[in-house]
Amino acid sequence: MxxxxxxxxxxxxxxxxxxxxxxxxxxxxxxxxxxxxxxxxxxxxxxxxxxxxxxxxxxxxxxxxxxxxxxxxxxxxxxxxxxxxxxxxxxxxxxxxxxxxxxxxxxxxxxxxxxxxxxxxxxxxxxxxxxxxxxxxxxxxxxxxxxxxxxxxxxxxxxxxxxxxxxxxxxxxxxxxxxxxxxxxxxxxxxxxxxxxxxxxxxxxxxxxxxxxxxxxxxxxLELILTVGEGLAAQQTDLSEKITTLASLDTFTALITAGLRNPNPSLQYSQVFKSPTDQIADNAETDCYISLGQEFGLGMLSYAQNNAGDISNYPRTQSNFMTLSPVKKFLDSDSQxxxxxxxxxxxxxxxxxxxxxxxxxxxxxxxxxxxxxxxxxxxxxxxxxxxxxxxxxxxxxxxxxxxxxxxx
The missing domain is CATH 3.40.50.1820 (Alpha/Beta hydrolase fold, catalytic domain)
Structure with missing residues (x-):
């Protein structure tokens, strides 16, 4: 259900x-x-x-x-x-x-x-x-x-x-x-x-x-959008709503990463996402937006079911991914x-x-x-x-x- x-x-x-x-x-x-x-x-x-x-x-x-x-x-x-x-x-x-x-x-x-x-x-x-x-x-x-x-x-x-x-x-x-x-x-x-x-x-x-x-x-x-989204998720108490918000943010981040791999093919999903979530992010190159979001969401849902509904320690993005050179350039100028x-x-x-x-x-x-x-x-x-x-x-x-x- x-x-x-x-x-x-x-x-x-x-x-x-x-x-x-x-x-x-x-x-x-x-x-x-x-x-x-x-x-x-x-x-x-x-x-x-x-x-x-x-x-x-x-x-x-x-x-x-x-x-x-x-x-x-x-x-x-x-x-x-x-x-x-x-x-x-x-x-x-x-x-x-x-x-x-x-x-x-x-x-x-x-x-x-x-x-x-x-x-x-x-x-x-x-x-x-x-x-x-x-x-x-x-x-x-x-x-x-x-x-x-x-x-x-x-x-x-x-x-x-x-x-x-x-x-x-x-x-x-x-x-x-x-x-x-x-x-x-x-x-x-x-x-x-x-x-x-x-x-x-x-x-x-x-x-x-x-x-x-x-x-x-x-x-x-885009950095502001990601930050505001994280703040919204932190305030949400309903698990499904929280997972939906976080899955949308991670989908957005995965698509940014995939797009950046056009001019920066050496950029790896593991530099942006923690393991094993980086394996879901890799699907950004083959799966469309809604399907990818569902994959992120189901990963969190499975984790919640094994952790008494708590996803606070779920491995999502790396703490410093926005400071990576190609990501920072993209957020600061190329996407604005x-x-x-x-x-x-x-x-x-x-x-x-x-x-x-x-x-x-x-x-x-x-x-x-x-x-x-x-x-x-x-x-x-x-x-x-x-x-x-x-x-x-x-x-x-x-x-x-x-x-x-x-x-x-």
Missing amino acids: QKKLLIAIFTSSTLLLSACHDDDHDSYVSGDSIPKNNIVNPVVTTPTAYTLTDMSATAGESVVMTYKMLGMNNTEVQATALVFTPKTAPPAKGWPIVVWAHGTTGVADICAPSRNQLNSYIQAMINGFLAAGYVVVAPDYEGLGEPANDELHPFLNVKSEAFSITDAVVAARNYLGNKVSNRWMTVGHSQGGHAALAAAQYQSRAQLDYKGTVAVAPASN PLQVKISTPIIIYQGALDTTVPKIATDTLLSGEAAKNSSISYRTGPTWDHGTAYVLNIPNILVDVQTLMPIQ
């Missing part, structure tokens, strides 16, 4: 959270400027039909597009994205493009949204965009679903997410031709909110007309959005009851100088949690898109 309860709790709490030019290489390494996308023939092969979710009510075409992007290791890699076009005829200046940046699914290829069915909320939102006359491009992100099956997704890396988005838009325009305009914007939730803010920072790479960003419960200040002033409009939705991305993390993000000097509309709800901040605002998000980027 406890096992079934734990799985149900964790599942319900996470369902709403999925050859480069030399000038590109030099700019990406130095960080002195944003490299322009000059990739030749960005669409790798003719896009294939996407049939795992029936979008026929509003989509004229639903495909999986394989495209070239500048990867985080400064080489050209292949990535995948869903592309949906409206059933209506394109306007004179072409359909504008909305990018949907998805929330956390995992780092393994099987976790890519293009390889799975969209949940009903995302489907409804995309249907709304299509019915209103927008093309929707939904990147899997670098390392998710890529054909070579040899690259881990750099989880929550700002540049990687940004270039996954900008380069998908460039490729989609190459594929669709004059049916699409040069106007585009990004909408995202959770990890996708983080990616949407990343896209705003690096949008000039696409060399197009970027109109704005809608970010719902965007991940940021809004590090520079953004000139295009940003709308952020955040719930006060969010325990996945606590409001204090977003408040802290917006207290920075770059955010203060940017054009940001901050919309909060006292009863929204991580999921409902997105689900309840889908109609408002559609209005936001139509306001920032009206059909012409």
